[in-house]
Amino acid sequence: MGVGPAGVPLRAHHLLCLTGFRGLGYSEAFRVAVADLVRDLHRHPLRLSDSADAACRSCPRLTGSGCENEPVVREMDGWVLRLLRRAPGDGDFAGVLYAELGRALAEPERKRLCRNCPWEVFGFCREGLARLRAGQGPPAAELRLGQKDPAVL
Numbered sequence: 001m002g003v004g005p006a007g008v009p010l011r012a013h014h015l016l017c018l019t020g021f022r023g024l025g026y027s028e029a030f031r032v033a034v035a036d037l038v039r040d041l042h043r044h045p046l047r048l049s050d051s052a053d054a055a056c057r058s059c060p061r062l063t064g065s066g067c068e069n070e071p072v073v074r075e076m077d078g079w080v081l082r083l084l085r086r087a088p089g090d091g092d093f094a095g096v097l098y099a100e101l102g103r104a105l106a107e108p109e110r111k112r113l114c115r116n117c118p119w120e121v122f123g124f125c126r127e128g129l130a131r132l133r134a135g136q137g138p139p140a141a142e143l144r145l146g147q148k149d150p151a152v153l
């Protein structure tokens with residue numbers, strides 16, 4: 001299984017984040033970058049990584065040495081990679097990866113995986129995982145970019 005060397009680089013834990021994306025984000029540039037990634041899910045294979053991707057490069061939380069929460073997000077990347085039995089640099093199609101993630105990740109473990117994420121309280125990823133576990137596949141490309149960011153972020 002897998003694809004050739006091409007593919008859209010994606011931090012492994014962002015696979016899960018993208019299932020919960022509602023058009024909200026840390027900044028306008030970040031929201032647009034994540035919306036582009038969601039659209040790319042349907043057009044190109046992905047290449048999993050455990051370092052900054054296009055979303056990070058548009059994120060105000062990216063510093064010169066990586067994410068300001070690099071140890072936390074790196075642990076989440078490794079967690080998702082282990083669930084998928086993949087390594088950084090491995091590529092595949094979103095539909096394949098999401099089917100595997102839906103089989104491998106149950107809600108109690110997702111809650112532990114996401115315990116340090118500021119978005120966890122909104123329940124978007126809980127709903128995203130439920131869709132995956134129901135076999136509903138990658139998130140839709142149509143996004144609501146007009147929503148207001150939650151004040152907590």
Ligand code: SF4
Pocket residue numbers: 052053055056057059060061062066067068069073
């Ligand atoms: S919070 Fe960190 S891991 Fe998440 S998009 Fe921003 S820089 Fe990347």
